[in-house]
Amino acid sequence: MNYKRLLIPLLVLFSLSCKEPVVVFVDKIEGKRIPISDSLDNDSAIEAYIEPYRTHINKDLDSVLAYAVDTYSPRPEEGELETAIGNLMADVAFIQANPVFKKRTGKTVDMVLLNHGGIRAPISKGNISARVAYSVMPFDNSLVVVDLKGDQVNELVEYLAKSQRANPIAKLKLKLDEENEVVSALINGEPIDPEKNYFVATYDYLYNGGGNMTFFKTNDSLYELDYKMRNAMIDYFKKVDTIKPTKDGRFIKTLEQ
Amino acid sequence: MKRREFINQTAAATSLVTLGGMGLSSFSLAKTTKITILHTNDVHSHIDPFGPDHGRNPNQGGVSRRAKLIERYREENPNTLLLDAGDIFQGTPYFNYYGGELEFKLMSMLKYDLATIGNHDFDNGIDGLYKQLPNAKFEFVSANYDFSNTIMDSHVKPYKVFRKGRIRIGVFGLGIELKGLVEKKMYKETKYLDPIEIAQDMTKTLKEERNCDLVICLSHLGYNYRNSEDKVSDLKLASATKDIDLIIGGHTHTFLKKPTIVKNINGENVLVNQVGCYGLYLGKIDFYLGTDKNKSADGTTIIV
Numbered sequence: 001m002n003y004k005r006l007l008i009p010l011l012v013l014f015s016l017s018c019k020e021p022v023v024v025f026v027d028k029i030e031g032k033r034i035p036i037s038d039s040l041d042n043d044s045a046i047e048a049y050i051e052p053y054r055t056h057i058n059k060d061l062d063s064v065l066a067y068a069v070d071t072y073s074p075r076p077e078e079g080e081l082e083t084a085i086g087n088l089m090a091d092v093a094f095i096q097a098n099p100v101f102k103k104r105t106g107k108t109v110d111m112v113l114l115n116h117g118g119i120r121a122p123i124s125k126g127n128i129s130a131r132v133a134y135s136v137m138p139f140d141n142s143l144v145v146v147d148l149k150g151d152q153v154n155e156l157v158e159y160l161a162k163s164q165r166a167n168p169i170a171k172l173k174l175k176l177d178e179e180n181e182v183v184s185a186l187i188n189g190e191p192i193d194p195e196k197n198y199f200v201a202t203y204d205y206l207y208n209g210g211g212n213m214t215f216f217k218t219n220d221s222l223y224e225l226d227y228k229m230r231n232a233m234i235d236y237f238k239k240v241d242t243i244k245p246t247k248d249g250r251f252i253k254t255l256e257q
Numbered sequence: 258m259k260r261r262e263f264i265n266q267t268a269a270a271t272s273l274v275t276l277g278g279m280g281l282s283s284f285s286l287a288k289t290t291k292i293t294i295l296h297t298n299d300v301h302s303h304i305d306p307f308g309p310d311h312g313r314n315p316n317q318g319g320v321s322r323r324a325k326l327i328e329r330y331r332e333e334n335p336n337t338l339l340l341d342a343g344d345i346f347q348g349t350p351y352f353n354y355y356g357g358e359l360e361f362k363l364m365s366m367l368k369y370d371l372a373t374i375g376n377h378d379f380d381n382g383i384d385g386l387y388k389q390l391p392n393a394k395f396e397f398v399s400a401n402y403d404f405s406n407t408i409m410d411s412h413v414k415p416y417k418v419f420r421k422g423r424i425r426i427g428v429f430g431l432g433i434e435l436k437g438l439v440e441k442k443m444y445k446e447t448k449y450l451d452p453i454e455i456a457q458d459m460t461k462t463l464k465e466e467r468n469c470d471l472v473i474c475l476s477h478l479g480y481n482y483r484n485s486e487d488k489v490s491d492l493k494l495a496s497a498t499k500d501i502d503l504i505i506g507g508h509t510h511t512f513l514k515k516p517t518i519v520k521n522i523n524g525e526n527v528l529v530n531q532v533g534c535y536g537l538y539l540g541k542i543d544f545y546l547g548t549d550k551n552k553s554a555d556g557t558t559i560i561v
């Protein structure tokens with residue numbers, strides 16, 4: 001190699017570059033996106049690394065916890081405000097949250113309000129796995145209990161009457177007339193007392209104003225149970241053999257006066 | 258694009274050392290250097306591709322395919338950076354079961370260079386994020402989250418400067434306001450600072466003190482908010498600042514077919530890009546930098 005021939009012009013270049021600032025320009029920019037499609041190969045090392053994690057999760061998610069005697073869709077029948085799956089969800093929230101709340105505070109949950117939009121998939125007839133809980137409740141909604149005054153519970157009832165959605169409830173029995181006016185609203189078989197306080201279990205998401213449920217934030221007494229709805233469902237499914245929820249007339253619209 | 262200057266004081270010394278290996282690297286000053294920026298955002302724990310029955314994206318995405326693609330681009334151009342704009346966590350049982358461990362480990366295997374922090378990265382609390390840091394072989398940048406009164410203190414830098422070939426690339430991070438989006442008990446004493454003010458400080462530092470040739474903002478602010486005038490977004494950030502070459506965004510899950518070109522406060526072009534979510538796309542921006550003044554006399558050619 002003849003380094004000398006190369007060295008001289010290089011030294012000249014360097015001496016210049018030391019004196020003069022070197023200016024860098026952006027000549028050209030090219031930008032695009034590339035789809036990660038199934039035409040691309042898999043990286044075998046990455047696949048092998050993921051595999052044990054995937055296997056563990058699948059085994060866990062697919063193990064059978066309970067059995068559903070029918071298929072329960074979140075879509076209500078025409079003109080109805082109740083669904084069997086909604087009743088199940090609200091009941092599960094009560095059954096699972098109440099002991100936690102009672103243990104911590106010595107008090108009892110009076111009623112439950114969830115939202116219809118939070119039920120993301122049906123429960124299909126047959127085996128129920130944890131994967132079902134993930135598909136029905138993909139959100140990380142946590143259960144909370146709010147201490148509401150009776151008149152705020154009345155606001156809650158008005159909200160249910162006006163929204164005309166199958167928002168799941170438990171321990172509250174609500175009857176509307178054909179004009180969607182409240183005929184009766186009973187908690188534990190009693191009319192709502194505006195002077196009394198009620199413990200309402202719901203999702204943290206709804207407490208924070210989700211679904212336009214503005215009545216929750218009027219009260220600061222919040223009990224966080226640190227218990228995700230999905231986990232409450234999984235725990236419930238583990239406890240029972242079969243589920244067969246029904247529409248029991250807790251939220252109805254009637255033609256009777 | 259604005260002219261970029263740096264005083265190359267150390268070039269002679271470094272190049273003479275490498276002269277034994279032909280010393281041809283010194284000629285890179287005269288020719289064009291290509292810098293490739295690869296990026297993802299809002300992958301949300303989507304490690305596996307969507308299943309064949311998925312309504313919108315059947316058989317699309319997946320970390321292992323992304324790894325192949327990144328490997329190919331790195332072979333094409335070693336001067337490549339791989340960046341993520343946040344919301345690495347939350348979205349599949351992988352996160353619920355392992356708390357982000359696998360996400361960080363795989364990103365490390367893919368040799369990510371840098372990431373910023375999204376609101377969902379606080380979903381297991383700031384302690385949950387901290388707990389996973391040992392699994393990340395890449396660093397995090399956020400210039401407008403002040404973590405000094407939290408467990409994350411000193412684990413997140415405002416910016417990082419990379420040197421690729423002869424080119425210095427400064428990358429700083431920006432995060433979205435957490436209040437109202439994330440529960441306080443999750444982000445604890447993390448303080449949110451004004452992104453535009455911070456961006457102005459960052460560009461000054463990166464341009465004037467750190468002599469960067471390219472400045473990239475890794476943002477989780479969101480692309481654009483049509484209905485809220487006051488809310489800071491990537492488009493707003495681009496037009497209210499100067500000296501940023503590229504904003505890589507996230508949060509709004511915006512699928513841009515090509516980068517958006519925005520005029521900054523000095524009337525210069527800024528590229529804003531975002532590739533939707535769930536690892537369905539990889540963004541790729543190639544910068545060609547040279548020393549030929551004539552070539553740039555008519556301004557930078559932008560091909561999108």
